[in-house]
Amino acid sequence: MAIEDTLAGTELFEELPKTDLARLASVTVVRNFKKGYVVVREGEIGVAFYLIGKGSVEVVKGLGTPQEQVIATLGPGSFFGEMALFDNHVRSASIRALEDSEFLVLTRWDFNAELTASNCRIATTMLAVLSRRIRALTDAATH
Numbered sequence: 001m002a003i004e005d006t007l008a009g010t011e012l013f014e015e016l017p018k019t020d021l022a023r024l025a026s027v028t029v030v031r032n033f034k035k036g037y038v039v040v041r042e043g044e045i046g047v048a049f050y051l052i053g054k055g056s057v058e059v060v061k062g063l064g065t066p067q068e069q070v071i072a073t074l075g076p077g078s079f080f081g082e083m084a085l086f087d088n089h090v091r092s093a094s095i096r097a098l099e100d101s102e103f104l105v106l107t108r109w110d111f112n113a114e115l116t117a118s119n120c121r122i123a124t125t126m127l128a129v130l131s132r133r134i135r136a137l138t139d140a141a142t143h
Contacts, residue, residue, distance in 0.1 A: 055101025
């Protein structure tokens with residue numbers, strides 16, 4: 001998987017200049033998980049962002065309990081854990097691999113180090129994308 005190309009093809013990073021993408025790609029790690037593996041657990045502190053390169057996952061509330069509920073399925077190009085890049089809160093759901101999958105992983109610490117780079121536009125670009133998402137959710141909730 002070409003890390004820069006995969007990042008550039010994601011809504012969260014698609015507006016970044018190539019120089020910022022290259023820096024971000026240099027601190028991004030490729031991780032593979034087998035079918036059934038729980039990538040993140042509800043209630044854990046979020047410390048990384050995940051972008052699905054290959055495969056698919058399910059977003060689960062109440063993992064392993066009688067109330068377990070699958071609330072979404074995500075595939076290639078989808079991402080989760082983006083809020084972990086900005087805050088120190090717990091995960092609101094678990095993520096379980098539905099098949100053998102490949103992810104790009106960016107830790108909060110590496111992301112924050114990139115934000116201090118000179119001429120870095122990552123944060124302002126990401127804030128615009130996240131703001132659009134919040135606006136869309138707010139609009140959907142009021143209609």
